Amino acid sequence: MCSECGTPIAAELDYFAALGIPRRLTLDPRQLENLYHDLGRRLHPDRFAGSAAAIRNASLSATALLTRAFRTLRDPVSRGLYWLELQGEKLASDNQKxxxxxxxxxxDVQETLAELRSAHGGDAAAVRDQIAASKAQVQASIGESLADLERNFARWDASVNHDADLIVQLKAILSRIAYLRTLSRDIERALEQPD
Amino acid sequence: MAYSSKVLDHYNNPRNVGSFPKDAEDVGTGVVGAPECGDVMKLQLKITPEGVIEDARFKTFGCGSAIASSSYVTELVKGKRIEEAMTIKNSAIVQELNLPPVKIHCSVLAEDAIKAAITDWKSKHEKDEKSAAAPGKAAQG
Structure with a gap:
């Protein structure tokens, strides 16, 4: 968007630039939401219904970009992954251990899930209890990792020389969350199956 | 997505599923994962003192291609010397199983699992050599 007259301009912007914010890992979710709504109103295609086709199209693509940017940046995990991408980093490179x-x-948990699939009656009930306990443990672990992620975000934003070790740690935390989320999804699926 | 018939065959009849005791002297264990999708793979190799892979077991929790890739490598490595097994490239797995581009990371995972398992076995034996060498030295001295 033109800062002088508010006309939408077609441009390739990264998600941080699309929202007009610095490329920082720590974000205030409320501020992000306010920005999104404010920019969304100002770029809304309805406001340019009478404008030239190029401006109408620019308004459409800017609105689409804004939505993608907001959805990606509001979740700390997808924000971290996107940020890594901007740094030219891949989550999986040198990170398969x-x-x-x-x-x-x-x-352990996956084997218990496999047990549930072959268990019947009272056995199945006991296995279910065990899985419910694992589920709570996995959820708690995800919560801890998310807190860890936020701490690491703040550390990176505060560091002047941008230590490469911090990126390694960031990747490790994001990977951990990915493994735990997959496990959590598998637990949900197993518990949904009738005995 | 359609899986190739070879992937389906390994997926439906996985070879060498299971595990060896991970602390056994002759067993090397490699646990690797694909952080993008959360798949995890454990590959265990039973290796003779001369460095020949006698037997292999795997456990993989992930998609069909990850299971097929690990099942296939358990067959592929059997009878090979560790030096030879270390040279197995993921492209060989891609070719054999006809993996589509989005599943290439599954074959990378299997390649890395072989390397990790052999490295684990070697680290157990380096310790042996050291502990075997130490008393020898003491006896000499």
């Missing part, structure tokens, strides 16, 4: 304690937990 699963920490042993996490792997152990994943294999």
């Amino acid at each position: 699963v920490p042993p304690e996490l792997a152990e937990m994943i294999f």
Whole structure:
């Protein structure tokens, strides 16, 4: 959008630029939402219904970009992943070793889920209880990792020389969340199955 | 997405599913994962003192291609020397299983699992060599 007259301009912007905010990892969700609504109103295609075709199209694509930007940046995990991409980093590069304690937990829970699929009657009920306990444990672990992620975001934003170690840690935390979310999804699916 | 018939075959009849005791001297364990999708793969190799892979087991929790890739490598590595197994490239797995581009990371995972398992076995044996060498030295000295 033109800062002088408010006319939408077609441009390739990254999501931070689309919202007019610095490329920082720490974001205030309320501020982000306000910006999104404010910009959304000002760029809304209805306001340019009588304008030239180029401006109408620019308004449409700017609104679409704004929505994608907001959806990606409001969630800390997708924001972190997107930010890594902007840094030219990939989550999976040099990052395929699963920490042993996490792997152990994943294999334990997955094996219990497999047990549930073959258990019947009273056995199934006992296995379900065990899985419910694992579910709580996995949820708590996801919560801890999200808090860890926010701390790491703040650390990166505050660092002047942008230590590469922080990126390694960031990738490790994001990976951990990805493994835990997959596990959590598998638990949900297993519990939905009737006995 | 349509899976190739080879993927389906390995998925429906996975070879060598299971595990070996991970603390056993002759067992190397590799646990790797794909952080983008949360898949995890455990590959275990039973290796002779001469460095020949006698047997293999896997456990994979993930998509059909990840299961097929690990099942296929358990067959592929059996009878090979570790040096030879270390040279197995994911492209060989892609070719054999006819994996589509979006599933190439599953084959990378299987390649990395072989390397991780062999590295684990080697680290157990380096320790042996050291502990075997130490008393020898003491006896000499």
